[in-house]
Amino acid sequence: MKSKILIYVSNPEYIGDYKALGVSAFLFALEDYCVGYETLPIEEIKKIDVSNKYILLNRILDCNDIDYLEEIISSFEGIKGLVFEDVGVYQMVKEKNLSFELILFQNHFATNINSVSFWLNRVDSILLGNELTLEEIESISRSVPKKVCLHLFGYNQVMYSKRRLLTNWSEEFSIPYESQNLLEDRATHVRFRVYENKHGTVMYSDKIYNGNVLFNNKSIYYYYVNPMLIEHETIKDFLRNIKNYENENCDTGFLYKETIYKLKER
Amino acid sequence: MERIELLAPSGDLERLKIACLYGADAIYIGGENYSLRANALNFNLEEIKEAVHFAHQKGKRVYVTVNIVFHNKDMLGLKEYLISLDEIGVDGIIVSDVVVMELWKNLQLNMELHVSTQASSLNHKVVEFYKSLGAKRVVLAREASKEDILRIKKETGIEIECFVHGAMCTSISGRCVLSNYATNRDSNRGGCAQVCRFVFNASNSDQLFSMTPKDLNMIANIKEMLVCGVNSFKVEGRMRSVYYIATIIHTYRRLIDKVRNNTLEEAYTNYSLAILNRCANRDSVEQFFHKTPGKEEQYFLGRDEVSNKDFLGIVKSYKKETQEVTLEQRNYFKPGDIVEFFGPNKEAIAFTIPKELYNEKKERIEVANHPKMLVKFNCSIPLEEFDMMRIKMFDISEFL
Numbered sequence: 001m002k003s004k005i006l007i008y009v010s011n012p013e014y015i016g017d018y019k020a021l022g023v024s025a026f027l028f029a030l031e032d033y034c035v036g037y038e039t040l041p042i043e044e045i046k047k048i049d050v051s052n053k054y055i056l057l058n059r060i061l062d063c064n065d066i067d068y069l070e071e072i073i074s075s076f077e078g079i080k081g082l083v084f085e086d087v088g089v090y091q092m093v094k095e096k097n098l099s100f101e102l103i104l105f106q107n108h109f110a111t112n113i114n115s116v117s118f119w120l121n122r123v124d125s126i127l128l129g130n131e132l133t134l135e136e137i138e139s140i141s142r143s144v145p146k147k148v149c150l151h152l153f154g155y156n157q158v159m160y161s162k163r164r165l166l167t168n169w170s171e172e173f174s175i176p177y178e179s180q181n182l183l184e185d186r187a188t189h190v191r192f193r194v195y196e197n198k199h200g201t202v203m204y205s206d207k208i209y210n211g212n213v214l215f216n217n218k219s220i221y222y223y224y225v226n227p228m229l230i231e232h233e234t235i236k237d238f239l240r241n242i243k244n245y246e247n248e249n250c251d252t253g254f255l256y257k258e259t260i261y262k263l264k265e266r
Numbered sequence: 267m268e269r270i271e272l273l274a275p276s277g278d279l280e281r282l283k284i285a286c287l288y289g290a291d292a293i294y295i296g297g298e299n300y301s302l303r304a305n306a307l308n309f310n311l312e313e314i315k316e317a318v319h320f321a322h323q324k325g326k327r328v329y330v331t332v333n334i335v336f337h338n339k340d341m342l343g344l345k346e347y348l349i350s351l352d353e354i355g356v357d358g359i360i361v362s363d364v365v366v367m368e369l370w371k372n373l374q375l376n377m378e379l380h381v382s383t384q385a386s387s388l389n390h391k392v393v394e395f396y397k398s399l400g401a402k403r404v405v406l407a408r409e410a411s412k413e414d415i416l417r418i419k420k421e422t423g424i425e426i427e428c429f430v431h432g433a434m435c436t437s438i439s440g441r442c443v444l445s446n447y448a449t450n451r452d453s454n455r456g457g458c459a460q461v462c463r464f465v466f467n468a469s470n471s472d473q474l475f476s477m478t479p480k481d482l483n484m485i486a487n488i489k490e491m492l493v494c495g496v497n498s499f500k501v502e503g504r505m506r507s508v509y510y511i512a513t514i515i516h517t518y519r520r521l522i523d524k525v526r527n528n529t530l531e532e533a534y535t536n537y538s539l540a541i542l543n544r545c546a547n548r549d550s551v552e553q554f555f556h557k558t559p560g561k562e563e564q565y566f567l568g569r570d571e572v573s574n575k576d577f578l579g580i581v582k583s584y585k586k587e588t589q590e591v592t593l594e595q596r597n598y599f600k601p602g603d604i605v606e607f608f609g610p611n612k613e614a615i616a617f618t619i620p621k622e623l624y625n626e627k628k629e630r631i632e633v634a635n636h637p638k639m640l641v642k643f644n645c646s647i648p649l650e651e652f653d654m655m656r657i658k659m660f661d662i663s664e665f666l
Contacts, residue, residue, distance in 0.1 A: 008517070034484045060407065060438050063417040066389040088391030095391075108443050108454055112336045114365040131446050131454075132337070139338055159462075162409045162439040165477045168561040168624045182469035185461065192466075205447060259446050261334075262456030 001215060002239070005152065006083075006222035009058065010038040012048050014232055021239040022048050027053040027083055033069065035160055035193050036202025046078055052131060057084040058105065058201055068093060069216065072163070073098065080252075090123060095243040103149060103222070106155045111136070113143045120146040129155045130209065134255040137214065141186070147221035153238050154226030155193055155204035156253055158168055165201040167196060180229070182206070191227055204229065210250035212242050243257040269425065269497050271327070272522055274515050275359060275432075278307050281511050282317050282328075287610040287652050288512045289519030292327035293317070294360060297351075300332045300344065302456045303504050315354045328359040332381040335440070335454035336363050352377050354369070362440060367399045376406075378402040384454070385439035388414055390421035397424050405500065409436055409484065409554045412494060419495030419589035426495055430484035431514055431542070432502025434553060436477045436564075438463035465567065470628060478565040483550030485518070485539050486664055488523045491552065491553075492573040512654055513545040513548070516608060533665040540660050547574045574635065576656045582640065585647040591645045592654060593634075600633040607645075609653030616658050620644055 001153045002022030008025050009015060018026070018064035028045045034056055045055065055076065059065065066088050073096070081101030082089060093100060102123040110116050111129040119126045127149040129136060141148050157252075170177040181194045191206035208230060215223060238245045268422035274290035276282035285293050294307045294573065295317060299557060309317060330351055334340065345367070351359060352375040359377055361367055362384035370379050381387060388407050396404055403425035406415065410428065419426055443453050453455030453627045466475040480534040482502070484491065491499070497523060501514050517538045524530035542639045543550055553559050579593040599605065601621045608614040625632050626640040634641045 003578045014501055015546050030569045033307045059439070060409070061389050062394075062409075062411065063389045063414050065571050086386075086389070086392060087395050089614050091391040091395040091499055107441060109363070109440075111454075112341060112363075112365060114341065114368070115336065117446060118364045118368055131337075131443055131452065136338060159437045160442050161437045162475075163436065163477070163559055163564070164477070165436070165578055167475075168564060169468075169477075169566065172561045173471070178470060181475070183466040183475055184469075185448055185464050185466055186474075187464055188448045192444070192447070203444065242392055254446070257450065258324070259450055259452035259455070259457070261452040261455040 001218075001241075004220060004223050005239075006054065006149065007225040008037065009156075009226060011226060011232075012040075012044075014227075014235075015050060015203050017047070017049075017236055018114070018239070021236065023239065023240070024226075025054065026050050027054045027056050027224075028219070029056045029058070033059050033061070033065070035059055035197060035200045036157060036204070039197070042072060042075065046076075050053075051080070053079055054081045054101075054103070055079050055142060056105070057082060058091055059085065060160075061086045061088055071097070076100070081128075107160065110148075112201075113140050115142045116140055116148060120144050123151050126149070127224060131254045131259060134213065135257050137255075141217065141220065146177075147157055148218055149224055150211060150214055150220055151209060151221040151253075152223035152225050152242075153235075154209060154224070155207075155229055156209045157202060158192060159203040160200060160207055161202075162200045164196055164198070166196040195229065205253070207251040208234075208247065208249055209253045210238075210245060210247070211252065211255065211256065212245055213252070215242050267313070267392045268495075268588050269571055270492070270526070271498045272515065272518055273329075273498045274429065274511060275501055275506065276317075276511070277303070277504045277506070279286060279313055279320075280307070281506075281508050284508045284652065285515055285551070286321055286324045286326050289610065290326065290515050291492060292329060292498070293321060294329040294500075294504070296636060300334050300336075300340070300357050302333050302334045302454075302458070305485065307353055308438065309338060311350055311354070314351065314356065314476040317413055318355050322355065329358040329360055329380060330356050331360045331382070332366050333360050333362045333384050335384070336365050336538065337455070337519045340455065341365070343521060345373070348375060358402070364399075367396075371400050375477055378403060386438050386440055387418075391424045393418050394529065397422055400460040402496065403500075405428055406659055408434055409438055411531040412490060412555050415491070415494040415496060425497045426499035427500050428484075428491060428496045429482055430488070430491070430499045430518065431482055431550065432506075434479040434482050436479055445654060475569060476566050476613060478563075479553070479559070480563055481546055481548050481550035481640060482553050483539070483542060484555065486520055487552060488518075488521050489530070489554055490491055492525060507577070507581070507658070508521050509654060510545055512608075514542065516610075517542055520613075524623070531594060533662060536665040537662045538663070544574070544576065544659055566613055576659065578655045578657065579634070579641065581607075581609070581649050581651055581653040581655070583651060584645070586648065590642055591642050591649050593641045593643075595634045595639045596635065597636060598635050599655075607647055607649060607653050607655050611650065615647050616661075617645060617647055617655075
């Protein structure tokens with residue numbers, strides 16, 4: 001089953017450990033095309049000697065971004081696939097008739113059978129939204145025409161802003177700038193981890209999502225592990241013992257907690 | 267000739283009528299289901315029918331938001347709902363989830379397909395994709411720059427809708443589930459609790475953290491937006507008051523018309539800006555059109571947004587012969603107060619409340635102090651039903 005793990009690599013030095021623990025598919029965040037991740041320039045990604053190499057493009061792209069991507073994409077030798085958020089990437093790859101494997105990774109979308117099926121008729125796989133219940137995940141994954149990807153381990157992405165929220169705050173109050181912070185809502189005491197780069201700010205959940213209860217389905221395309229903001233040792237511990245992994249800093253997200261949206265009927 | 271429209275929000279029939287009368291070319295509303303303002307009053311099918319009938323009589327268009335991100339169980343009744351909207355004669359639906367786009371196509375519905383801002387469209391390729399699905403229009407993400415708008419229009423030729431006024435999300439719209447985590451309410455199904463307007467403790471400082479954006483205000487950029495090829499100028503705020511909608515639409519209507527007639531002067535723009543800022547009781551600024559917003563475009567501490575008392579009443583009737591106005595009171599006023607009337611066919615005109623005020627029973631009163639009470643007094647300014655009275659705020663001469 002570990003061959004079905006796709007892991008984000010923040011530091012290429014960790015690849016040896018991941019391989020030793022059975023992981024064989026690797027995701028690299030492309031410089032200038034990602035938020036909420038530590039990125040690498042394309043030249044550096046190309047030099048990394050692994051098979052099953054995927055590139056993450058998780059920004060919402062403007063016209064200049066798409067133009068530049070169109071220029072450089074032909075040089076993505078050795079890249080197996082693109083994991084992307086902006087549908088413009090799909091359109092561009094289709095127009096240029098490129099042969100990359102395509103995995104759609106739109107945070108908070110891909111939440112019903114019909115929408116997922118729509119996309120699976122166009123791309124190779126899709127990462128299901130991270131606000132789904134266990135029942136919804138099972139229902140979608142068994143009802144769609146191709147295999148889907150699931151979040152397995154990592155902080156859940158909660159919000160993505162094009163604003164540089166930590167920069168603005170540090171400038172306003174003359175606080176030394178740090179690209180990461182931990183915020184606690186004063187009313188609910190819910191905490192969020194914040195990570196900023198020059199393209200925007202991402203907020204993550206405070207608890208690490210552990211979806212190991214789902215790690216039993218051979219018809220899943222990839223299980224996604226995101227070590228962003230997590231100690232390398234924690235990731236290794238998890239990979240050693242996925243099925244039985246427990247950690248007080250983990251939770252199961254919305255697997256057993258359905259969200260509401262209508263407070264009262266009219 | 268390309269359609270140019272001022273698009274207003276409406277949370278109920280009263281507001282829809284006000285928006286139509288005050289100069290909107292089109293109105294967008296939400297149904298009881300599938301809309302991102304799940305806890306607003308919203309319209310049932312009968313009310314949508316009435317809204318469409320009223321708007322079409324006035325030559326206006328009506329769009330219905332079907333813009334949640336669907337979970338499996340939300341699909342129940344969707345097909346029948348879309349067919350009903352089409353039969354009613356709704357002019358377009360605003361959607362973000364591809365499931366609705368596909369259904370719209372398969373059902374071969376007559377109403378137009380508009381892609382919601384929730385789909386986060388910021389480049390020509392993504393817009394080309396939605397166009398290939400049959401979209402007539404794309405509502406661009408609020409993060410769109412002038413260059414992006416220009417380029418998208420040039421490359422795709424599609425109708426472009428852009429927000430020009432109202433509240434902003436801190437996030438790229440649709441890319442946020444803060445509510446889910448803080449309150450267990452699903453942002454993308456209409457349960458947004460506006461957590462981005464909360465105040466936070468930060469781990470590395472005693473200084474409180476806040477990320478609330480100021481409102482959007484594009485009043486100074488209407489001409490540039492027209493040059494870029496924007497077709498629809500959208501005002502945010504389906505949950506806002508009739509006064510807010512009347513003021514914002516009244517102001518933008520005049521601005522757009524003056525730009526198109528080439529009669530806009532800087533003083534009028536500045537005057538309009540002052541009125542808009544006062545109306546929302548929150549600062550409004552340009553956001554992403556010319557640059558990425560910085561610290562000046564957001565607030566840093568919690569704000570008590572106390573609604574202002576500018577809105578004094580709405581005209582219910584006016585007798586030309588006797589010059590008697592009957593006004594439904596909305597805030598306290600008394601003889602001697604300097605106020606102004608504005609209306610669908612009226613620029614703001616100053617007026618002093620006369621000594622003699624009467625209630626509904628024609629009894630003399632000293633002050634108008636009960637919400638929604640009917641107040642009668644003489645007014646030499648010819649008024650019409652739906653004109654509004656507010657505190658005299660600014661005079662355009664102050665801006666010359």
